[in-house]
Amino acid sequence: MASAPxxxxxxxxxxxxxxxxxxxxxxxxxxESGQRKDKDGNPIPRKIINKFSCAxxxxxxxxxxxxxxxxxxxxxxxxxxxxESGTFTFIWVDDDGSVYxxxxxxxxx
Amino acid sequence: xxxxRRRVLMLAAGAAAIPALQLFPGAAFAAAEDxxxxxxxxxxxxxxxxxxITLTAPEIAENGNTVPISVDVDSAMDGADMVDAVMxxxxxxxxxxxxxxxxxxxxxxxxxxxxxxxxxxxxxxxxARMADGSVYMDKKEVKVTIGxxxx
Numbered sequence: 079m080a081s082a083p084x085x086x087x088x089x090x091x092x093x094x095x096x097x098x099x100x101x102x103x104x105x106x107x108x109x110e111s112g113q114r115k116d117k118d119g120n121p122i123p124r125k126i127i128n129k130f131s132c133a134x135x136x137x138x139x140x141x142x143x144x145x146x147x148x149x150x151x152x153x154x155x156x157x158x159x160x161x162e163s164g165t166f167t168f169i170w171v172d173d174d175g176s177v178y179x180x181x182x183x184x185x186x187x
Numbered sequence: 188x189x190x191x192r193r194r195v196l197m198l199a200a201g202a203a204a205i206p207a208l209q210l211f212p213g214a215a216f217a218a219a220e221d222x223x224x225x226x227x228x229x230x231x232x233x234x235x236x237x238x239x240i241t242l243t244a245p246e247i248a249e250n251g252n253t254v255p256i257s258v259d260v261d262s263a264m265d266g267a268d269m270v271d272a273v274m275x276x277x278x279x280x281x282x283x284x285x286x287x288x289x290x291x292x293x294x295x296x297x298x299x300x301x302x303x304x305x306x307x308x309x310x311x312x313x314x315a316r317m318a319d320g321s322v323y324m325d326k327k328e329v330k331v332t333i334g335x336x337x338x
Contacts, residue, residue: 098295111304113281139293142301147277147285149253149302156288159264159295 083107083127087168089182093160101132103154105170105178111146127152127178129171135164162186222278222312226324229274229287229314235324240273242313242325251305251331260297260315260323264290269318270297279309306334 088102105127112124124146131141140156158166163186170178226235243257260270269292275285288299297315305311308330315323 134293137293138289138291140291140299141289142299143287143289145284145286146282147280147304149304153300153302155257155300157295157298159293 081106083170083172083176083178085168085170085178085180087166087180087182089166089184092185092187095186096159096161098157098159099184100155100157101166103130103132103168103180104151106151107170107172109146109148109150109152113146125173127170127172129169130154131169132156132158133167133169134158134160135162139166160184160186219278222276222283225274225276225284226312226314229272229316230322231316231320233320233322235314235322237324239323240313240315240325242311242327244311244327244329246328247330247332248305249332251307251334253302254305254329254331255300255302256311257300258288258298258313258315258325262297262317264292264294264296267318271316271318273297273299273316274314275303276312276314277303277305277309278312280304280306285311305329305331307331 083105085103085105090099093099107127109127110122110125112121114122116122126144126146128144130144132139139158142154144152163184165181165183168180239261241259245254248254256275258273260273262268262270264270270290272290273288276283277285285303286301290297311327311329313325
């Protein structure tokens with residue numbers, strides 16, 4: 079692997095109570111599809127992120143099952159309802175069992 | 188043996204057909220039955236209806252490696268009017284499944300955007316399963332200039 083996957087998440091700093099906000103996430107990952115062959119003709123084994131999930135204060139918000147047809151450096155944009163101040167947690171699960179996480183807090187004004 | 192005009196034309200047509208077959212060996216791409224079966228598994232055998240779900244995809248994708256797509260389902264995401272999951276399929280990829288989004292009451296709205304790979308010009312299909320079990324579908328053809336699955 080080139081380098082450890084690095085998650086990047088964009089969450090607004092503040093929101094009003096009950097507001098629906100947009101969250102953008104990106105993680106660096108080659109998403110090797112398992113369809114490609116190396117220069118000797120041997121198939122390159124599949125290695126992708128197969129699951130992404132987002133929770134707010136422990137309650138699930140959005141999740142996604144990924145297949146090899148998702149592009150390298152998987153990007154997601156989705157919405158979330160913010161009832162109170164709290165923390166969003168983001169989890170990416172790799173085929174090899176590695177888990178990458180990130181956290182972002184938001185304040186309700 | 189004399190070469191009649193008909194025979195010459197038949198030979199030419201045969202020669203043209205062989206490279207076309209080698210370019211697209213049937214086994215490498217998803218069969219139509221696979222897509223139908225995945226849709227049936229997801230919808231629980233229900234016939235998908237049109238409307239409610241909107242799939243946004245470019246008409247022409249120059250690079251099949253990153254094709255931006257968005258889905259938006261018209262739903263209040265509250266009480267009974269909820270979207271359970273949205274599945275994205277690409278019927279011309281080696282494996283048609285792309286991604287499945289799961290929404291909750293905390294999602295606020297059933298909309299998501301991501302980027303996908305397309306091996307060649309094909310249909311992208313989005314299926315939405317509502318909390319009451321009804322299924323809605325939208326479909327877009329995307330023309331791909333350079334395929335995105337490597338060789």
